[in-house]
Amino acid sequence: MPATLVPVGGLSTEQVREALLAATRAPSLHNSQPWRFRCTPSTIELHADVDRALPAADPDNRELLLACGAALLNLRLAIRGLGYYPDVRLFPDHRRPELLATVRPRGHQMASPAEQRLIAAIPRRRTNRQPFFDETFTGPERDALRRAAEAERSWLALLPPEQVPTLRQLVQQAHFLQQEDPGFVAEWQRWTGRPFGESDGVPVSSGGPLPEAHDEWTLRDFTAGQGRRRVEGKDFESAPLIVVIGSFHDLPPARLQAGQAMQRVLLTAIDHGMSASFLSQVVEVPETRRKLRTLIGGGLWPQAVLRLGRGSPVPRTPRRPLEDLAEVTDVEPEA
Ligand SMILES: Cc1cc2nc3c(=O)[nH]c(=O)nc-3n(C[C@H](O)[C@H](O)[C@H](O)COP(=O)(O)O)c2cc1C
Structure with missing residues (x-):
């Protein structure tokens, strides 16, 4: 059930919120945001939300997985930005194919300057459908x-x-x-x-x-x-x-x-x-x-x-509130 967030691993509730907000800034086909997050005391689970699939454009959920992969990268980077190492397992449970990844924040580890620049880019990224300036990239x-x-x-x-x-x-x-x-x-x-x-x-x-x-x-x-x-x-x-x-x-x-x-x-x-x-x-x-x-x-x-x-700035697209897509549980994923 949707609930107020709780600490995960060494992350405080506020840090969990920050990491999840970063994850949800990912792009998704038609801004469908086909992800859910489940927080256990040690782990953030990323689930595919197949109720938000787009069967006509994406009949085998290929692009759904691309969007969830993008959310996962943002989550990993955000956890690095908070000073932790994200221990990631992809498809950890073959009986639950909608469980795409588990991410455990472990030990302290500062983000490198290159990672910090990518973290800073998360809220600035948006799909820009306007014409770009004529420029050759070398x-x-x-x-x-x-x-x-x-x-x-x-x-x-x-x-x-x-x-x-x-x-x-x-x-x-x-x-x-x-x-x-x-x-x-x-x-x-x-x-x-x-x-x-x-x-x-x-x-x-x-x-x-x-x-x-x-x-x-x-x-x-x-x-x-x-x-x-x-x-x-x-x-x-x-x-x-x-x-x-x-x-x-x-x-x-x-x-x-x-x-x-x-x-x-x-x-x-x-x-x-x-x-x-x-x-x-x-x-x-x-x-x-x-x-x-x-x-x-x-x-x-x-x-x-x-x-x-290179183009002119464009507005942000909206995102669903975390309360609609994150839940907490005491049940840890199987190791
Ligand atoms: C797998 C995938 C496919 C997409 N395909 C298109 C596309 O063909 N044309 C397009 O203009 N935007 C496409 N988008 C961008 C989404 O419409 C966009 O990410 C979404 O509306 C959220 O906006 P934002 O990227 O500005 O945050 C795609 C995004 C993803 C992840």
């Missing part, structure tokens, strides 16, 4: 993004400019296939174009400009038609930095791992003054995902596609 940013994915045992492909037109076509193909599916459209309409003041879903204020027929990229309209028009003819940046986050296999642990990698890449981008948005259509439609897999070499599984650049 060595340092690219290396940092690649290393961020590798640090989480995943992998990042920087799409070379000659592959970008093919990706654009795949995004368009996926978009049209999804728009022909009434189930997808109905789900989309339920979760996007939300008025101000709701605690989940994508609010109109976070949508990008209205998609137009002449646009180079086929982007989704998150504003239920209420977005602003761009200056006629002014499209998105001409040479976006596109990265694909991939995993070495496509089973749930790899997806959860890729979610942590995705979040480390997003926070690293913020730390380098960059913003990001997603091009997920292409990995949601099996046919285009297969083609993307071939495009980037064939060996690895594309999990998330990000468009990165």
